[in-house]
Amino acid sequence: MATETARPPVAEGPDAQHLTRDDRVELLRYMLLMRGIEERAMNLYRQGKVPGSFYDGYGQEAVSAGACFAMAPEDRLCILHRDLAAHLIRGVTPTRILAQYMGREGGITRGRDGNVHFGDKEVGCVGMVSMLPDMMLVATGMAMAFKAQGQQRCALTWFGDGSTSRGDWHEAMNWAGVQRLPVIFILENNQYAYSTPLSQQFAVNPVERAAAYGFPGFAVDGNDAEAMFEAVRQARERALAGDGPTMIEAVTMRMHGHAAHDDMKYVPKEQVEEWRQKDPIERQERRLVELGVDVDALRAEVKAAIDAATEEALQSPMPDPATATEGVFCTDPEPDILGDGVPRWSGFLKGA
Template identity: 50%
Template sequence: MAVAREAEPVSSLTEIKEAGLDREDLLGIYRHMLLTRGIEERGHILYKQGKIPGSFYTGRGNEAASVGIATAMGPEDVGTPLHRDMGVHIVRGVEPWRIFAQFMGRADGPTKGKDGNVHMADDRLGLIAMVSHLPAMLPVAVGCALAFRIREEKRVALTWFGEGASARGDTHEGMNLAGVRRLPVVFICDNNQWAYSTPTHLEYACEHIADRAKAYGFEGVVVDGTDVLAVYREAKAAIEKARDGGGPTLIECLTLRMEGHAVHDDASYVPKEMFEEWAKRDPLERYRTWLRENAEFTDEEEDEIRSQVKKLLNDAVQRADESPDPDVDTLLDGVYATPEDLDTPHHK
């Protein structure tokens, strides 16, 4: 039996305006989703061209979930996005050319060539790079939230984990401490129904991951992760509740991982019908239809956004390719924090 609340879709332009988005914001969301997908598609091409060392991960199918959550974050909030959450980097303002530079291991990527593909974050934008997917970032975010509480800062920490990662102990430890101390943190489960080749019925025995929130003393919400506005509305409510002292929320975004675990994996173990079913709920297509039906989105506006994104991506790939390989003498720069770094606010 489900325990978590199941979120409804957003019904109208009026409802989303009340949740804090005007028409310009709505078009901005579409642009961010297109950019998110475009970066991953271009990245995949670069990988096939042999320009990306290691493997390459995408979050196809998760664009609405990642963009929706990040759009609801405040400028001073912090987040720990994972390998399916490119949209978070985009919304926070990481320049696409730096992301391509990161993919290619160049000096201008956020990790300056020290870590691979999506293992990155720009701390000046309130993002903390992942230690691991599984799910080492939950305790880190809970620690941030505890620091905000001690320093009496009205900030919120957001942290992501996969449904597979939810089976590990650090998920329990992070959520338990957050619940006990009612910390300002929002947990986001990217439930894409597969953990590599393991399906959900071999991952957990409750109906929803979000059902577990009640046991930690806070609310759990399941939301359709292909519906960007529903995700935004739920995230906005959870973030403001946390900011106002109401404690944590667990938001489970339900999607399907539309590609392999990474590009080396053909996902042949995922039933074809599942892909066909979820392809009908493509997040970009759904949102485009919503904009047309509810916000008088015109062909001209769409063409303009699409051509801006295309140009941005073309320029970004070129600029990233001009970025040099890192100098070997910089190998240890930025690897260890100094006390001065620790005193520096993330948003300087």
């Protein structure tokens, strides 16, 4: 298990100092939305309404929710396939996400790509490709452009433990280190790359490699949304101060198979059971209950939103086959570039 750290974590457990009560509720809301949408999509998959396969991030909700919450509207993200909460926090509606899963015209890619292979350009996100570490370089390039233009902005991407074996991953780590770029790399260590365990993926924990590329790397409890938030908040401060990249290892567990077809027989049952006790949503709920938040009401609110989104997504038509060959090339000589996301953290609303 890759829980050893290259240096002590900056954030030990929850840090309420930068999070208001409302912020902490919002973190839970987006984790609940992510889980609820994915559970709904799995049902739709079983009903034959989601073509292809289906991938989810059950048990990993805190990794994307906490990290994305710390990113400003003008920052840019490349989002991985178990990070649905990031899309929601940036401002993509549940309806469009469900329509995306079903290959409908109303999905983010309008049926051109499937499942979680999307990024909404309007809110500053680039969709992943199946070659998983590729987005490391795209995020590095965004940060390169920010630095070259003297802009106070930051890029962030997630990648998995398996990605760290690929050459592109090394190229991005090296490039970002050499140029001291404002980029945050989040290793979403969920213990398995498809069926391959960490022991067959690397001899040295990748978070320890960060130092070899010339920037800090540390491990965070990836099942703690507030710890993820705080780690990324600090990494972003470093980036904006010109201190270069940060690598954060979010230690978590993939609680479901690689995709819907995968029965995960290669994972010991005790390992799953151990991690079930660390569920990120239950954890955040316990905190909020202590603060007197009506968590049941929030759950009901989220469920109602997903019910409505499902109905709406099912109304979205399938794409017109006559349009299948359209849009390969851009015909606008001055096309839109990536737009801004929605400020969610109270710190951005205060102008932090």
